Amino acid sequence: MDFEPNPEQALIVxxxxxxxxxxxxPLEAKLDPDASRLEPEDHARLxxxxxxxxxxGLGIPPEFGGPDVxxxxxxxxxxxxxxHRAGLYSPCxxxxxxxxxxxLYEANEDQKERYLFPMLxxxxxxxxxxxxxxxxxxxxxxxxxxxxRDGDDWVINGSKIFISGADGADFGIVFARTDAEKxxxxxxxxxxxxxxxxxxxxxxxHTLRSGHYGTELQxxxxxxxxxxxxxxxxxxxxxxxDRLTRQRIPYAAGCLGVAIxxxxxxIEYAKQRETFGAPLSTRQAIQWMVVDNEIDxxxxxxxxxxxxxxxxxxxPFRTEAAMAKLLASEGASRVVDRAIQIHGGYGxxxxxPLERWYREMRIRRIGEGPSEVxxxxxxxxxxxxxxx
Amino acid sequence: MGIRLEKPWRALTPEAVAALPAELGVFQLGDAQGTVVxxxxxxxxxxxxxxxxxxxxxxxxxxxxxxxxVTSQYMCRYEELLMVHKADHGALPTGNAADGxxxxxxxxxx
Numbered sequence: 001m002d003f004e005p006n007p008e009q010a011l012i013v014x015x016x017x018x019x020x021x022x023x024x025x026p027l028e029a030k031l032d033p034d035a036s037r038l039e040p041e042d043h044a045r046l047x048x049x050x051x052x053x054x055x056x057g058l059g060i061p062p063e064f065g066g067p068d069v070x071x072x073x074x075x076x077x078x079x080x081x082x083x084h085r086a087g088l089y090s091p092c093x094x095x096x097x098x099x100x101x102x103x104l105y106e107a108n109e110d111q112k113e114r115y116l117f118p119m120l121x122x123x124x125x126x127x128x129x130x131x132x133x134x135x136x137x138x139x140x141x142x143x144x145x146x147x148x149r150d151g152d153d154w155v156i157n158g159s160k161i162f163i164s165g166a167d168g169a170d171f172g173i174v175f176a177r178t179d180a181e182k183x184x185x186x187x188x189x190x191x192x193x194x195x196x197x198x199x200x201x202x203x204x205x206h207t208l209r210s211g212h213y214g215t216e217l218q219x220x221x222x223x224x225x226x227x228x229x230x231x232x233x234x235x236x237x238x239x240x241x242d243r244l245t246r247q248r249i250p251y252a253a254g255c256l257g258v259a260i261x262x263x264x265x266x267i268e269y270a271k272q273r274e275t276f277g278a279p280l281s282t283r284q285a286i287q288w289m290v291v292d293n294e295i296d297x298x299x300x301x302x303x304x305x306x307x308x309x310x311x312x313x314x315x316p317f318r319t320e321a322a323m324a325k326l327l328a329s330e331g332a333s334r335v336v337d338r339a340i341q342i343h344g345g346y347g348x349x350x351x352x353p354l355e356r357w358y359r360e361m362r363i364r365r366i367g368e369g370p371s372e373v374x375x376x377x378x379x380x381x382x383x384x385x386x387x388x
Numbered sequence: 389m390g391i392r393l394e395k396p397w398r399a400l401t402p403e404a405v406a407a408l409p410a411e412l413g414v415f416q417l418g419d420a421q422g423t424v425v426x427x428x429x430x431x432x433x434x435x436x437x438x439x440x441x442x443x444x445x446x447x448x449x450x451x452x453x454x455x456x457x458v459t460s461q462y463m464c465r466y467e468e469l470l471m472v473h474k475a476d477h478g479a480l481p482t483g484n485a486a487d488g489x490x491x492x493x494x495x496x497x498x
Contacts, residue, residue: 032431032432032433032463033431033432033433034431034432034462034463035463036463166493167471167493167494167495168491168492168493168494200496200498201493201494201495201496202495202496202497202498203391203468203495203497204391204464204465204467204468204471204495206461206464206465206468207461208461209461209464210460210461210462210463210464210465211463211464212464213464213467213468215493215495350432350433
């Protein structure tokens with residue numbers, strides 16, 4: 001098994017690395033330290049560059065117009081695009097595009113016309129509405145939002161929380177309980193237009209992040225046509241679960257990218273900063289922190305690429321993705337923490353990106369399933385059993 | 389913290405500005421009648437946080453009154469205040485017209 005990039009991958013990685021350092025870093029130097037968006041003209045310029053590189057819309061399947069880039073290469077790119085201040089949650093400020101809501105690739109033709117294609121053309125935006133105030137780690141049981149059939153419509157009542165992008169979206173993918181007796185077999189996925197009467201974005205949910213926020217949603221007799229059921233009635237959990245598994249690989253890659261950059265900064269700083277007449281890099285306490293960083297980074301890198309390789313081969317990769325997510329988010333948290341320690345007082349200032357990464361990295365151990373859930377996922381596979 | 393910035397207005401004077409903390413946060417500028425004319429934030433690149441931003445507003449003669457809220461989550465609080473203002477009044481404050489260039493979300497805060 002060889003996790004070294006092949007020559008073509010190495011070329012792409014080098015191209016993306018140059019893009020991040022030569023195009024994104026200079027723009028970022030002028031932005032607010034917590035910014036998550038570029039000025040529209042800067043965003044348009046960077047997007048034109050990624051299109052010219054043939055790397056725009058990486059997560060979009062080729063049959064829908066995306067570049068034909070395999071998941072391992074996508075993962076290597078994701079490691080690079082995270083290596084700047086906003087990189088954890090806004091890699092390259094969206095200049096590489098995104099897959100949008102991948103669930104829509106499985107939509108029927110009518111739904112593709114109304115939602116998928118406008119989303120891919122950049123005319124519509126969507127949100128993913130799964131987590132509820134009653135819980136997010138166990139969606140099969142936590143979902144209390146109800147949808148009741150009424151003629152050709154479904155009537156939805158309930159609430160969602162920590163939903164990104166709902167306030168600016170044109171529609172959302174919303175999971176609701178349609179059979180109270182069936183647990184995970186009683187959840188249906190709906191496409192809900194944001195202008196549906198009874199759909200409300202009630203508030204911003206403030207967290208450790210400043211440049212990004214989640215929202216709380218409320219559904220009050222929101223009427224959705226049956227034609228907007230995504231997939232089959234009572235089969236929505238599989239749609240949610242598939243997305244959660246796939247998303248763990250790029251999520252882990254982003255953590256890894258930030259850890260790599262924090263380590264790079266730590267080594268540069270330790271070589272130039274002197275204490276008591278000698279550079280920090282000669283101090284064993286600092287050397288050990290840097291070594292521990294490297295161990296965390298390499299462990300996470302192997303796990304992330306192992307998961308991507310399995311996915312690329314079409315093999316089951318749920319355990320590998322869970323392990324990658326856990327190792328990368330926890331390892332990168334430690335790396336950023338040590339990097340701050342090495343930088344001393346400067347490490348916690350907004351002059352450097354470390355304090356932002358420190359805050360945002362804490363969320364990564366919870367988002368897309370907390371570490372404890374990743375362990376549950378792995379245990380379930382190891383014991384070859386269904387969850388409870 | 390309420391969703392709206394409902395602190396009492398304070399007169400925008402050199403003395404009031406000098407007494408402001410050099411903290412990160414958000415602010416509203418108002419005219420003499422208490423109409424919000426601009427919502428802003430003091431971010432990580434300001435020299436003296438809210439004090440710098442309000443001093444600039446005072447020098448520009450932008451407003452008669454102001455109110456502030458210290459917060460390290462200034463970016464999303466700023467966006468929230470813009471969205472709430474738009475929900476309440478149907479439009480952004482006149483001084484935030486340029487923010488319409490970006491796609492602003494919408495809230496129904498009730």
